Amino acid sequence: MKQTKAHRCCGGTLGIWEHTSEALQCSMTFSVFLPPQADKGPVPFVTFLSGLTCTHENFTTKAGAYRAAAELGLAVVAPDTSPRGEDVPNDDAYDLGQGAGFYINATQEPWSKHFHMERYVMEELLPLVESSFPVQADQQGIFGHSMGGHGALTLFFKYPGKFKSVSAFAPIVAPTQVPWGHKAFAAYLGDDREAWKNHDACELVRRGGDASSNPMILVDQGTADGFLEEQLQPALFVDACGSVGQSLQLRMQEGYDHSYYFIQSFVADHLAHHKTYLGSVVG
């Protein structure tokens, strides 16, 4: 792992890091913001999973998250959304291949050699972050946007206890029921639609049974989001959460779209939400 850039930011430090991923068989880039409190000892942290077409850079440069993170004493990790490189398969469409890893492990050719974003995040990136930076491994949350909201919600349910807090901006909550998910899951996982359900937040929350002791999930969704009705359908998640007592705060944000202007408007709220579940700073 090597640091390619470092910037002082909001009293903390923003670093851009490169490393070779075994899970993805390629070089990967991610950013880590350390708040000023990290100078004194390990701090809680949150990982932000980005949406279709994004790299680590979109959130890092456009979300305006670091001022609030510095005030709250939270580190923030932002990975890329897929394996990258000329040797990695791709597709002309924006919603398949590079930039569209969907935070799952592909089983189908030509994707199965590289496209293991779930394994990458859970078994490689997070352990690397936990061992290399002054962060508290047992005080971490996860959040994301759109495809990354799907990633955050599904990883939260797939790995109980790993994340003490979770939130999402305009998440794909039911990929087994919408075109983005149909396309990606068919390509990456094949035609067995039962297998798809292992990667669908609405399915996972129902399967978990009584969720009344889970942390509340915060979801923001813009009402002017062009993907709302066809791809996002937050009402499906409201139903699923309601059926098992999963506490959910869905905020329909009037007039907001799917862009980073939407994210920068509410990212401080999300960080504050995470902080309510994550431990105090040591030291």
Add this chain to the structure above:
Amino acid sequence: MKQTKAHRCCGGTLGIWEHTSEALQCSMTFSVFLPPQADKGPVPFVTFLSGLTCTHENFTTKAGAYRAAAELGLAVVAPDTSPRGEDVPNDDAYDLGQGAGFYINATQEPWSKHFHMERYVMEELLPLVESSFPVQADQQGIFGHSMGGHGALTLFFKYPGKFKSVSAFAPIVAPTQVPWGHKAFAAYLGDDREAWKNHDACELVRRGGDASSNPMILVDQGTADGFLEEQLQPALFVDACGSVGQSLQLRMQEGYDHSYYFIQSFVADHLAHHKTYLGSVVG
């Protein structure tokens, strides 16, 4: 003038606008953020002038300014840094031609047909903004970064009374004394170095004489800025301001560089600085 994009942002609205500029003989793009207070009546506003290589987009997407602007009730205008287009002369270097207009009016070929950024901002863009948006023309400030800091400071002194507040991030304060200025002014203005002095903030503040009734100027400068010693030299501005009683707060920010991470760290302070000089919201 036509709006090409509109985003709800931080309770206000961020619009991207295109218009044909007579001063520049080309199509130009700028952004306008209107805070929620603008729904009730005209609000004070600030114009941000960007640095070398930037378009209107860098500040708009990366500065994270709109949350603070919404809280303060300030509109924020962000223009491009030069004329644009295939018909507009350019140079292979990043610090001349497109992306490097220096907020002056070129008199030399091949630049003199299009490169009139001072005239564009003062006689075209600001009047357009003042007449087209709910802003208070008599309650406006100006700020900028690097080349745009030079622009903000020089326009403040060239047009007394136009701007009630001014600030800058890592400004070029003495273009007649540093390589960036030598190169651009020689190309745009020719070899008469006396004429260059009309566009040098250090010269202009001295020429103005007693400046004790001027608003305070806020300048932030990172100590890890790679351009600090050769191109920026804020001490020259400290001396110039001191010689005429111009109140200046120069904050040397430890470890900060020249990037938008530096700007996003302190942009809220700058907006608050402007707000102290700009009128209250009407309505």
